[in-house]
Each structure stands twice: as C-alpha cells, then as structure tokens.
Amino acid sequence: QVQLDESGGGLVQAGGSLRLSCAASGRTFSPYAMAWFRQAPGKEREVVARIVWNAGDTWYADSVKGRFTISRDNTKRTLYLQMNSLQAEDTAVYYCNTQEYYDIGWSSTSSWGQGTQVTVSS
Numbered sequence: 001q002v003q004l005d006e007s008g009g010g011l012v013q014a015g016g017s018l019r020l021s022c023a024a025s026g027r028t029f030s031p032y033a034m035a036w037f038r039q040a041p042g043k044e045r046e047v048v049a050r051i052v053w054n055a056g057d058t059w060y061a062d063s064v065k066g067r068f069t070i071s072r073d074n075t076k077r078t079l080y081l082q083m084n085s086l087q088a089e090d091t092a093v094y095y096c097n098t099q100e101y102y103d104i105g106w107s108s109t110s111s112w113g114q115g116t117q118v119t120v121s122s
C-alpha cells in the first residue's frame with residue numbers, strides 16, 4: 001500500500017509561483033507513472049500533469065502547459081510540481097497519485113491523500 005502526502009500549497013498572488021511536493025511511502029512503491037490532479041470547488045478532479053517514473057517522459061494539460069513543470073526524485077520517492085505564472089483559475093486542491101496504463105487508459109492506483117490547497121488571488 002502506497003501512502004501519498006502532498007504539501008507546498010498556499011496563498012499566492014496572480015503571476016506568482018509555488019512548488020508542490022508529493023512524498024510517497026510504502027513497501028510496494030514502483031509506479032509506472034505519477035500525476036498531479038486538481039479539484040476546484042464545484043468541479044470534477046482533473047489531471048494536470050503526468051510523468052513516467054523511470055523514463056521521465058512528461059505530459060501536461062493544455063491549461064497549464066508552459067507554466068507548470070512536473071519532476072521527480074526517484075531516490076526520495078518524491079514528486080514535484082513547479083507552478084509559475086499562477087492564475088486565479090489555478091485555485092484548487094492539488095493531489096498526486098500513482099498511475100498505470102491499461103487498455104481503457106490511465107488509472108490511478110493509490111488511495112488519495114488529503115491534497116494541498118492552492119489559492120491564487122487576482
């Protein structure tokens with residue numbers, strides 16, 4: 001069982017930056033990929049960035065492309081999300097999760113953590 005602990009959120013002005021971290025623990029940690037998600041009030045959770053854990057290949061949602069950078073430290077089992085040029089629309093609770101790819105597409109495979117709140121004031 002993998003436990004995920006997100007941190008690094010906060011209140012920032014529009015145009016500012018934040019760096020989120022996701023620390024993974026547990027004896028069975030060997031994901032194919034990890035991803036960052038966010039959920040704004042009244043909206044469904046959406047994936048914003050994904051990284052293949054060993055190869056380092058990345059993918060970004062169009063809404064964050066060019067502003068957010070996903071990275072990982074394999075030895076620390078930690079996932080990061082550098083968020084620059086933040087906008088009010090980025091306000092949400094941010095979560096991380098491990099991911100596997102199946103015939104039906106990507107699937108999150110760990111229990112969700114509590115997330116970290118990011119609030120961008122305009």
